[in-house]
Amino acid sequence: MKHILITGCSSGFGFMAAKHLAEQGHHVYASMRNVNGKNAKKAMELLAYANEHNLKIEVHDIDVTSDESVHKAISKIDKVDVLINNAGRGYGGPVEAFSSQQLLSQLDLNIVGTLRVANAVLPKMRKQRSGLIIQVSSVAGRGSFPGYGIYCASKWGLEGVSEAMRYELAPLGIDVVLVEPGPFSTDFLANIVEPKDPEINADYQHVKEFIDGFETQVKDMYENNKATNPLIVAELFETLINTPAGKRPLRSIAGLDFGFQALNDVVEPIRKSSLESMNIGDLDGPKN
Template sequence: MKKILITGCSSGFGYQAAKYLAEKGHHVYATMRKVAGNNAGKASDLKEFAKANKLNIDVLDMDVTSDESVNSAVKQIPTLDVVINNAGYGYGGPVEAFSSEEILQQLDLNIVGTIRVAKAVLPKLRKQKSGLIIQVSSTAGRAAFPGFGVYHASKWGLEGVSEAMRYELAPLGIDVVIVEPGPFSTNFFGNIVQPKDAEIASAYEHVAGFIQDFGGQVQNFFEDENAPTDPMVVVKIFEDLINKPAGSRPLRTIAGLDFGFQALNDAVEPIRVGALAAMGVGDWDGPKA
């Protein structure tokens, strides 16, 4: 049994992963914002599910944009084996239309939020000289499309900081891996945050058209029962990474519709490994078996 902390459990991958991994016998700490507010229903659902099935799910209030909230939640967890940094959402619209404050909010959630969680749990993991951190990125962290520049900035940044952390933490026995989901039926597009400056956004009708058309294409994928868009695809990848022994986990794993980006990852991988070797830190690419 692993002790697993999951962020963003009010919906999507986090909600499904909390239930599934608990069913597999793990002790899950399911975290979300506003447990006593907007997410009270989801928190209650998880608690009732755990009670009815005699499972170990502790629901904790955690806002990953708050140092105090993150530290308070982690203090309630005695020991940890796995952290799944899943909390996040996307901003969609032309870059010019977003204010500096809006851009900082996106970066704070999708990049700084994962670092807050890591900083809170790493003293525990370093002390025990083991642990796994799963960073939930996106195929949008490997390429860019019009209308999602601010979101791309957050996911490209998450990719970079996660890769650096992998090398820094491997000699301490801690593994860091990245999961890159494509589009999944998690209402991501329904929750996209648009820029408040509608006047500037109106100058980019071509971008709005692209977003609308792309959303329609993705919806068609969701309605195709043969397309890999069930969130459980990602949850099963979490499980597989958790079950793999230290030293055997890949840095990046694409989940679902990859739009050809698996070829990008495959092409870059030997360059990445070669660069590490050239810098004399080739053995820092994940902890020793």
Template sequence: MKKILITGCSSGFGFDAAKYLAEKGHHIYATMRNVKGSNSEKAKELESFAKDNGYSIEVIELDVVSDESVKNAINHIDEVDVLINNAGRGFGGPLEAFTSKQILDQLDLNIVGTARVANAVLPKMRAKKSGLIIQVSSTAGRGAFPGFGVYHASKWGLEGMSEAMRYELSPLGIDVVLVEPGPFDTNFFGAMVYGEDQEIAQAYQHVGEFFAGFEGQVKSLFEDENAPTDPMVVVKIFEDLINSPAGERPIRTIAGLDFGFQAMNDATEPIRKAGLEGMGISEWDGPKG
């Protein structure tokens, strides 16, 4: 049994992972914003699910963009074996349409937010010389499309930060890995934030047309029973990583439709390892089992 902290449990991968991993016998700290407000129904649903089935789920208020909220949440948690940094949101539209504040908000949520939570749980992980941090990135962290520049900035940044964390933490017994989902039926587009200056956005008609076409194509895949767009694909990758021994977890795992980026991961992995060898830190690539 592992004690697993999951962020962003009000919907999508987080909500499904909380239920599924609780079913598997783990103790889940299911965290989300607005537990007593806009997400109260989801919070109650998780609590009722646990109570009715004898599972172990604690729903805890946690907003990853608030230092105080993260600190208060961690004060209610005695120990974390696994952190799944799942909370996030997509910002879409041409870059010029976004204010500086909006761009900073995206980076705060998708990069700084994961660091806030990781930094809060790391002291106890370091003390016991073990732990696993799963960073939920995206195939958008490996390539770029028009209309997603702000989102790409956040996910590319998360990739670099997480890779550095892996090398820093491996000698201390802590594993850091990235999961890179393609499109999944998680209301990603419905929750998207768009650039405030829609007058400027209208000047990018070609981007708007691409964006609309891409969104339509992706949503049509959700109706295809043969397309790997069920969020449980990602949840079961979480499970596999949790169950894998330390030292045997890959740094990157793509989930679902990969848009060809699996080939990128395969091609760059030998280069990444050669770089570590050249710096004399090959042994820092994941903790030794």
């Protein structure tokens, strides 16, 4: 049994993973914002499910954009074997139409938020000399598309900082891996944040046409393609948790890959070769 902390459990991957991993016998700390407000219904649903099926699920209130919220919640959790940094949101629209504050908010949520939570649990992991951090990135962390530049920037940044953490934490017995989902039938598209400047936004009709077409295509896939079932991501989390330390891949794509699996396949030997050229090949994940 592992003690697993998951952020962003009010919906999507987090909600499903909390139930699925608890069903596998793990002790799950399911976290979300506004447990006593907006997300009270979802929190109660998870607790009721745990009670009905005799599972170990605790619900904690964590706003990953708040240092105080993160540290307050983590102080109540004695042991964390696995952290799944899942909380996040997407911003959609032409880059020029976003304010600098919106860009900072996107980066704060999708990059800095993961570091807040990781930094809060790492003292526990360093003390036990073991642990696994699963960073939920995206295929948008491996490429960029019109209308999603702000979101892609956050995921590209998450990829970079996570890869560095993998090398830094390996000698301490802690593993860091990236999960890169494609489009899944979650609330992601419905919760996209749009630019604040409608005048500039209106001048980018070609971007709007791409976004609308892409969303229509993806929603059609939800109805006709089993590869968009979010349970796939929860099962990938389970696979990574069950894989021995030192054997886990840095990057794992889940679902529709839009060709980016080929990119990962090409880049991986180059990445490993570059580590060897710098004499740090032994930092690519903890040793058994």
